[in-house]
Amino acid sequence: MTTEPAAPSFFARAVGRALGGSLLPVAMVIVALLALWYGAAVLLNAPFARSMAADPAALGLSELIDATLSQERPVLPAPHQVLWELKKSVFDLPVTSKRSLVLHGWVTLSSTLVGFGLGALLGLLLAIGIVHVKSLEKSLMFWIVSSQTVPILAVAPIVIVVLGAIGVTGLVPKAIISAYLCFFPVTIGMVKGLTSPDRLHVDLMRTWDATPAQTFWRLRAPASVPFLFTSLEVAIAASLVGAIVGELPTGAQAGLGARLLAGSYYGQTIQIWAALFAAAALAASMVGLVGLIERLVLAAMGGRR
Amino acid sequence: MLGGSNVASAGGTEASDATSPHRxxxxxxxxxxxxxxxxxxxxxxxxxxxxxxxxxxxxxxxxxxxxxxxxxxxxxxxxxxxxxxxxxxxxxxxxxxxxxxYGYVFQAAALLPWRNVLDNVTLPLEIFGVSKEERLERAARNLDLVNLTGFEKKFPWQLSGGMQQRASIARALAYDPQxxxxxxxxxxxxxxxxxxxxxxxxxxxxxxxxxxxxxxxxxxxxxxxxxxxxxxxxxxxxxxxxxxxxxxxxxxxxxxxxxxxxxxxxxxxxxxxxxxxxxx
CATH class of the missing domain: 3.40.50.300 (P-loop containing nucleotide triphosphate hydrolases)
Incomplete structure (x- = not known):
């Protein structure tokens, strides 16, 4: 009689395996979020919809819902409105249009990438210095950590104004703000990564009388690669935030940050949300790209660790 | 109590001439x-x-x-x-x-996980600046000595503990320390x-x-x-x-x-x- 209870559990496991993967949980979260979002949109936009109705008392439920999900400047735009705006500003408009998110995305992306490159390089150099020179750790670490406690929103306008005064405008100031945010995770991650080799491996290099440079290139650097990629994933997302923040004080000329600012000036909530989603998609794809490179590099370095 | 190491080696064939003073x-x-x-x-x-x-x-x-x-x-x-x-x-x-x-062999094999067996064995030679040809030749000889010929391209995690330790012995012997x-x-x-x-x-x-x-x-x-x-x-x-x-x-x-x-x-x-x- 032991087989009877076993049968459904086997079935359940089989179904679990079939649906399991990661697809089902992800899909369920998306459905739940969408439901929540639509609910919130109806609730938040209802007061305005009522105030616009000729006779609020006569407004039926389905009419009310319709009215809340199709406003031009809703308090909270419905998902399909954002999606529609995204489609329009990414695919329908020509890239040269001032409302094209491809144009603005590219502006933000270029300063993000330059800032990321600068920041990662700076972070790397700081980490190498700290690992090799004991006094640098004591003298630099305090300032490195302090630098991140200063709110970037306060620093960004200063950088823009100061650099603007000496004639440096456009991409460079934004890239610098972006680098300011993204060097930190790289430094912290790489200090950890470069000191990650076992004592055994360090001793081994010593038995061969390896020079510090040899120990660095043959032991510390390769051992730090997983740490490097983890910190680069954090850093590239941070540098996008830096680039967007850097676009806010420029008077909203171009970039996703400018779209966010312009949207909030004119109450264009749908535009804000579309820009927000474009930024999120950009960040996700950049992090994904770094992750992909990580997988390829680690596979080339012997795979499973 | 120490000093004299006149190893009586009845069955010894080489390097065991008990009468010669070993360095x-x-x-x-x-x-x-x-x-x-x-x-x-x-x-x-x-x-x-x-x-x-x-x-x-x-x-x-x-x-x-x-x-x-x-x-x-x-x-x-x-x-x-x-x-x-x-x-x-x-x-x-x-x-x-x-x-x-000297060559040092630790309790753990301590092979570098991102290098295959061959590259692990040639690592000390690389550090000593030995030419590539000689590196490969010596690695082949020492891998043969520890019966690991054929495993050159394997990464450490693909080997058993005993094989890993043999690879680490081959590594220690690669530069022929006395x-x-x-x-x-x-x-x-x-x-x-x-x-x-x-x-x-x-x-x-x-x-x-x-x-x-x-x-x-x-x-x-x-x-x-x-x-x-x-x-x-x-x-x-x-x-x-x-x-x-x-x-x-x-x-x-x-x-x-x-x-x-x-x-x-x-x-x-x-x-x-x-x-x-x-x-x-």
């Missing part, structure tokens, strides 16, 4: 090492005298904390003695290390694998005529492998007996049932007991 490879006198740790001073080595001659296979045996690994690390210049004197290959340990006189320092190299392996590797190690020792210093806490392993067994005791770490292990050099596992083997093992055990090593 002294390691000469330690009144060696002292005191660590200052957070918990106070630890007397890791006290008054250690030791002479090791060319071609010997010397085991350090004793319980944890007896200083056997520390002594090995002093020889390797990974630790520095705080008193006494020591020469390795006639020079200071630091010079010996700089001259790459001295092989082994710190419980088979300690983490199961007994069957360990027996097999012990036999292989003896064969390798006979083929290469290296001087081997071997740290272990296994009595049968020490007796089976060694020409000389150094029994050590903790607190402070010191040598309490040096036993000449005069079994024939040409040993098989069966020798472990011979009366001479058991006699030597008994003496080692007595030595360990006399040191009150296990009274904790």
């Amino acid at each position: 002294v490879v390691i000469d330690a006198k009144e060696l002292d090492l005191v660590f200052d740790t957070a918990d106070g001073r630890v007397h890791a080595l006290a008054n250690v005298d030791l002479t090791v001659r060319e071609g010997e296979f010397v085991s350090f045996i004793g319980p944890s904390g007896c200083g056997k690994t520390t002594l090995l690390r002093v020889i390797a210049d990974l630790e520095q003695a705080t008193g006494g004197s020591i020469t390795v290959g006639g020079v200071s340990p630091a010079d010996a290390r700089a001259a790459r006189l 001295l092989l320092l082994m710190d419980e190299p088979f300690g983490a392996l199961d007994e069957i694998v360990r027996d097999k590797l012990n036999v292989q190690l003896l064969k390798l020792w006979a083929e290469t005529a290296k001087t081997v210093i071997f740290v272990t806490h296994s009595i049968p392993e020490a007796v089976f492998l060694s020409t000389k067994i150094v029994v050590m005791s903790p607190r402070p770490g010191r040598i309490i007996d040096v036993i000449e292990c005069d079994l024939p050099r040409d040993r098989t596992l069966e020798i472990r049932e011979s009366s001479r083997f058991l006699e030597i093992a008994h003496r080692v055990r007595e030595g360990l007991r006399a040191g009150h090593s296990y009274d904790d």
Whole structure:
């Protein structure tokens, strides 16, 4: 009689395996979020919809819902409105249009990438210095950590104004703000990564009388690669935030940050949300790209660790 | 009590001419090492005298904390003695290390996980600036010596523990050092694998005529492998007996049932007991 209870559990496991993967949980979260979002949109936009109705008392439920999900400047735009705006500003408009998110995305992306490159390089150099020179750790670490406690929103306008005064405008100031945010995770991650080799491996290099440079290139650097990629994933997302923040004080000329600012000036909530989603998609794809490179590099370095 | 290492080697064929004076490879006198740790001073080595001659296979045996690994690390210049004197290959340990006189095998294989077997074995040669051709040639020779030919392109995680340790021995031998320092190299392996590797190690020792210093806490392993067994005791770490292990050099596992083997093992055990090593 032991087989009877076993049968459904086997079935359940089989179904679990079939649906399991990661697809089902992800899909369920998306459905739940969408439901929540639509609910919130109806609730938040209802007061305005009522105030616009000729006779609020006569407004039926389905009419009310319709009215809340199709406003031009809703308090909270419905998902399909954002999606529609995204489609329009990414695919329908020509890239040269001032409302094209491809144009603005590219502006933000270029300063993000330059800032990321600068920041990662700076972070790397700081980490190498700290690992090799004991006094640098004591003298630099305090300032490195302090630098991140200063709110970037306060620093960004200063950088823009100061650099603007000496004639440096456009991409460079934004890239610098972006680098300011993204060097930190790289430094912290790489200090950890470069000191990650076992004592055994360090001793081994010593038995061969390896020079510090040899120990660095043959032991510390390769051992730090997983740490490097983890910190680069954090850093590239941070540098996008830096680039967007850097676009806010420029008077909203171009970039996703400018779209966010312009949207909030004119109450264009749908535009804000579309820009927000474009930024999120950009960040996700950049992090994904770094992750992909990580997988390829680690596979080339012997795979499973 | 030390010094003379006239290893009577009845079955020996090479490097075992008992009458010729073998060169002294390691000469330690009144060696002292005191660590200052957070918990106070630890007397890791006290008054250690030791002479090791060319071609010997010397085991350090004793319980944890007896200083056997520390002594090995002093020889390797990974630790520095705080008193006494020591020469390795006639020079200071630091010079010996700089001259790459020894190869060190740790308890863990310590292969670099991002390098395949071949690249792990050639790593020291790379560091010494040996040409690529010679690197490959030497690696092939030493991988053959440890029976790992055909596994050059495997990464460490694809090998068993025993194979990993063999690769690490090939790595230590790659630059042909005259001295092989082994710190419980088979300690983490199961007994069957360990027996097999012990036999292989003896064969390798006979083929290469290296001087081997071997740290272990296994009595049968020490007796089976060694020409000389150094029994050590903790607190402070010191040598309490040096036993000449005069079994024939040409040993098989069966020798472990011979009366001479058991006699030597008994003496080692007595030595360990006399040191009150296990009274904790």
